[in-house]
Amino acid sequence: MEFQAKTSSALTLRTHSLVLPVYENSKSSGATISSAAISGTTAELDDACDGLIAKLIKQGDIKGSLGATRVLHDVAGCKADRVILLGLGKQGEALSAEKFDKAIKKAAAAVKATPAKDAVLCLDDVTVTDRDEAWKASQSAKYFTDAVYQFTQLKSKKAPVINLKKVIYTVADKKQLKAVSSALTAGHSTAVGMALCKDLGNLPGNICTPSYLAQEAKKLARGNTKLTAKALNEKQMRELKMGSLLSVSAGSEQEARLIVLEYKGGKKSAKPVVLVGKGITFDTGGISLKPGVGMDEMKFDMCGAASVLGTMKAITEMNLPLNVVAIVAAAENMPGSRATKPGDIVTSMSGKTIEILNTDAEGRLVLCDALTYAERFKPKAVVDVATLTGACVVALGKHASGLYSNNDDLAEQLLEAGKRAGDKAWHMPLWDEYQQQLDSNFADIANIGGPGGGSITAACFLSRFAKAYDWAHLDIAGTAWDSGAAKGATGRPVSLLVEFLQQQAS
Template identity: 60%
Template sequence: MSFTAKVVTAPKQRSHCLVVAVYEGGKLSPSAQAIEEAGGQLGALCKREGFKGKAGQTLLLLSPTGISAERLLVIGMGKAPVSANDYRKAVDKGLLALKNTACKDLCLCLGEVSVKDRDAQWQARQVAELLGAQQYRFTRFKSSSPDDNFAPSKIVFGCQETSQVNLAKAGLETGAAVAKGVALARELGDLPGNVCTPTYLANEAKQLARGQTKLSVKVLEEKQMKELGMGSLLSVSAGSEEPAKLIVMTYQGGAKSAAPVALVGKGITFDTGGISLKPGQGMDEMKYDMCGAASVLGTMKTLIELQAKINVVAIVAAAENMPDGRATKPGDIVTSMSGQTIEILNTDAEGRLVLCDALTYSARFKPKAVVDVATLTGACVIALGSHATGLYSNEDSLAEALLNAGEEANDRAWRMPLWDEYQKQLDSNFADIANIGGREAGSVTAACFLSRFVKKTPWAHLDVAGTAWRSGANKGATGRPVSLLVQYLLNQR
């Protein structure tokens, strides 16, 4: 799929489909007005079909008079000036309206749309990201291909002014790269646990680094982790035939002297709950318990695509949590890499057990900030639902940077408390810390647990249990929070 941007004259633009905007109340955009003047039909057709220009409304016309394109897609933008949400909704619904067409060549005259607090670069990026999201299909285990024919190969973002062209091209490049990273994260999440094992994730990281000068990968095996004292992480894989892996990806895109940002991903490739066995209903979705790791890999994919000028260390703690005669039992006490002892009261609170050793390990890279990503707690789903990622941080400026990146990327997070009062819930009679803190504020106490392993380093924890995948008829990984992470990293350059 190729993307470009240029100034276009709508009636003369040749393509399989020309896309123009109409605002609420029937007000035509400049390109739509030009088509109306050339053919004299557009306004009447909109009126006839009851098209009022509401955000997300669409009208597809075949072979209309007055234009050189084969089709004309009119999309409603809502009230002008357009909000960022209405713009994304309009573009998403517009692309969806082409799902059953054979269009290979699209021209979207959207550079002329005024979006509040956004420029042509942002607008073009949304087109590339949304198109990428709609093109994603998980068909690896399907015996037949999907029925829809929509697979465009050429996308033109139509600009109103020459000054917008370079901005739009940059936005298309970023959006296409983000879309590839999101697609990788979704594919890894959607893979079944019998395929996507810790070893598979390690091989995927190695594949990303193949032929790349900026990315190197090191994989620590269980023997090496034992030598490092990672008793917490290894307690999770103790009951599995699949060996745990600590995957370390080093991306050197900035100056050698610049401190990196560290990303840490939870990679539980399947979570039965261990001895604290989960209920059978819905357990198939526990293949998604590695979506934190998937998003970290997806983010690295995007950085490679963009050849971003920043230093990043990505660490994936990968393990499978299974019940077995050798499995960790409730009440067992393990020693983490940090030296802190942990009483494991519930083996289903395993994500924090792999993350804490990975967080300790990240300190050797002397990062300027650490961001961990994990499908950590069902409590976060209860608190925030599926719309916002839970954000916890020991540093206000880091939290603000991530929140702003989420708003900009439309991959929003919401900051939750990380107060000392919650730490008492993790007290243990027999060890330095317990791995659960009771029913109250479960997502908060999980973050409090992790906070004990980062010391003074600026750190943030993203709980994506509610945002990393969807259940029900549209079950599948979302690829979140790749967009948020990429935006945050790009803002650090």
């Protein structure tokens, strides 16, 4: 999809769809319409069409409530085929970033539902608390691009055509044109990264294997002089003594891969930010077999890896001036004859021995070796992303990812990035009191810590392998995909990670 910023009046632009804001009428039914319900360009159009919009608001045909949309055709006074009025709630009340995001998603859905090939967004009259015009533009580009995403490549019938190809964002102040144009590019690139994340997450386990992820990583690097990719095979991992990671793939015919992408967009001397993604392409639980109901959703257990690869796609499209390394620990967890058994003890790359009490707690086993491997890059910071624990879903549901860190400043940066991106995380405790739950009678550490605080003890496990640098862990088990009728990968937390890296670059 193409995005442009223009300083032209929205009413003079030829377009299939013109999106304009309206607000709730504060007057009682039958009274004269409050002037606050329409303002700016919407009021100009209302004057030009003999008060049609005001009349519809007064009659109650347009509510103006947050996210409500109404399509008007052949409106006099503009060159649009149709005008889509977007409700933003009560005028005068602070419009939060969350409310703006909700409204713009509804606007994107309304435009998508029409035959429109292009749209004009006129939102410069809209004030969002603690956010500027560039932020509004970036969010708009992200959500409009995301609205046209569909995953139908494995269906025999052709996908329905989505007409929307171009969006123009109007800017009142010419001085803001450059910043808004850049923000539109960033928002679009973020959504492109989210789309890759969704594609990889939605693919079934018989297609999206560890070797498939490696191929996709190499495809990302193809033709890009700033990006290189490699994938270590099991022989190379054995030479590195990655006994923990290899214990997960032991029961599968699919070989594990350790995928490494290096993006060199910053100064040669600048330390990189390292992203580590859990890539369990299918998780049966191994010998500690999961229940059959809902096991199909375990194809999503590589969404941490998918989000890391999606983030790398986004920042390369944005040409971000930053050094970033992505490490994906990819494996399939199967209950084969050579599979790791409960009670087995393995030696990690760090030299620490691990008693595997539950083979379904496998994500931390692949991540711990990847975290040790990350040390060689002398990172500025390391952020790992994983669909790690059902306990995190119990704690936070689907609305926020769990965030753990050994550095409060790093945690705060990620939390703020999540707020700005509309992809929230919540700071969880990483207290020493929880560490003792991982004690083992027979090894240095056990891979589970009992039923209490499962998401926390999983993070505690990872923290023992991340002492050499500033580190954060995102548990995305509740946010990476939706179940039920809307089943599918969400593309989270690509948006959070891209926002974080943008802030690091600036």
